[in-house]
Amino acid sequence: MDIEKVSKLARLELSEEEKEKFSKQFENIMKWIDELNETNTDGIEPIFSITGMENNLRNDREEFFGNRERIIKNFPNREYDFAKVKKVIE
């Protein structure tokens, strides 16, 4: 288990201690998954959802959310009505 790769993908900064701790925990999880992989699943359809619900579609009708200002206020940083973030291109 490449803990550094996983933490990077998840944007989590881990201390050396944490890396060691999580590595062990992940190893156990992976072992458990390996065990699951040993089960014979021939002829069994994969399950994509466990709620039993399907579709749950909505009509293409506009509903105005009247409180955009609250969302904008929650931006970590704002400039005018934009979310302001670290520069992403060089």
Next chain:
Amino acid sequence: MEFESVIGLEIHTQLKTQTKMFCSCKIVDSNSPANSSICPVCTAQPGALPKPNEKAVEMAIKIGHALNCSINKFSVFARKNYFYPDLPKGYQISQYELPICENGYIEISNKKIRIKRAHLEEDAGKSLHAIGSEKLEHTLVDFNRCGVPLVEIVSEADMRTPDEAYEYLTELKKLLRWIDVSNCDMEKGELRCDVNVSIREKGTEKFGTKVEIKNLNSFKAVKDALNYEIKRQTEAKLKGENIEHETRLWDASKGITVVMRTKEMANDYRYFPDPDLPPLNIEEEKIENIKKSLGKLPYQIKKEYVLKFGVKEEDIETITSSRYLNSYFEKILSFTSEKETIKNSLNIINTQVLGYINQQKIDEADIETKAPNPKFVFEIAKLLSANEVSSAGAKKLFEEAIKTNESPSILVEKLGLKQTNDLSEIEKFVKEAVELNKKAFEDFKNGNEKATGPIVGYVMKQSKGRANPKIVMDILKKL
């Protein structure tokens, strides 16, 4: 060593729904104030749950049908995980293992380009890196576009030349507009195209290392970028260099592709079924009804016209390129089934009607109300078929009919444009003309066809342009 290129295209098309893919926010254009159409769902507030737009699902099925795909009645939304500021959830909702449409094709110049899949997904927000020419210290993000429904259409690597890619795009755009699921305006980002291109030695099967090109803002850019990239890869191969598997950006102003450098863009998306969204399970009946609602598609109509009216494909290209122009032509078909008149109508549409539409800048959607009355076109075409008007007369009739809004069948008399097919009258004029131009007639009899100029000129003058030139020639030949 001779190389051939192998090209595949990924298209994103923005669906013409009123609201976003998973929430009820209105879709607004890029001129709208920043973050004016957002809600807890499309900005990923904790606890907010997505709910798919039925219309978008139906449009995706329409696309599948138009592209000859098999429609999966059961399909699944998946999370595509990556971090980028324009994607507030940290993942994009897309489809992965079970897309809604698979295994289709489009026909171009008698070649099939296979479609691997077409699936539903949501758009990301828009990042602003500069205001005008002024570069910003930070990136500013607008989430209005976040959650707008898209269908991604992935082709197989079946194209071999930039021209084929161009033709594929043209055909695809025509279809998407025809079935009314997208406006496909590339400038507005309603159609986006990424290409994959590699080269290999001609005659070999194995694919070379592919390069992805992004930032293609027009069909021409696609063609130019492909031409450039194929040349670059060929030269590298000939020099014995390796082609890197990479993403490049097209720089239209310089006419080159450059390696894309983005901070920390990981190509490890860790797709998994989205637990917030139950799978789609569409009734067979609904899938069939959507297919029926599409009616005939341009490529089917084209084949039918060729068979029924004996017209050339190039002559029906335009009237099968948009459903508005096609219904204009179909109106004429409701007046006549006479082949000659249909051919003449096509001629008038392809020249004068289109000329008028372009000149007056009539929008496609306004053709029904603003284009010249199709009845007029039919009447002129019929006069032409009956030899009752010359082609020059027909042009004049068209112009006058538009100006006065009077029926050409009345105008033709009013303007004295009716050709006379009265043999005895024409014969009288021809005999007079021969009398006056003996030398020319002599030359004509000796095989000089061009010598008839003064004779025909005289007949036209005497008949005030109403004599049918064909009949004049027939009489001359018999004299």
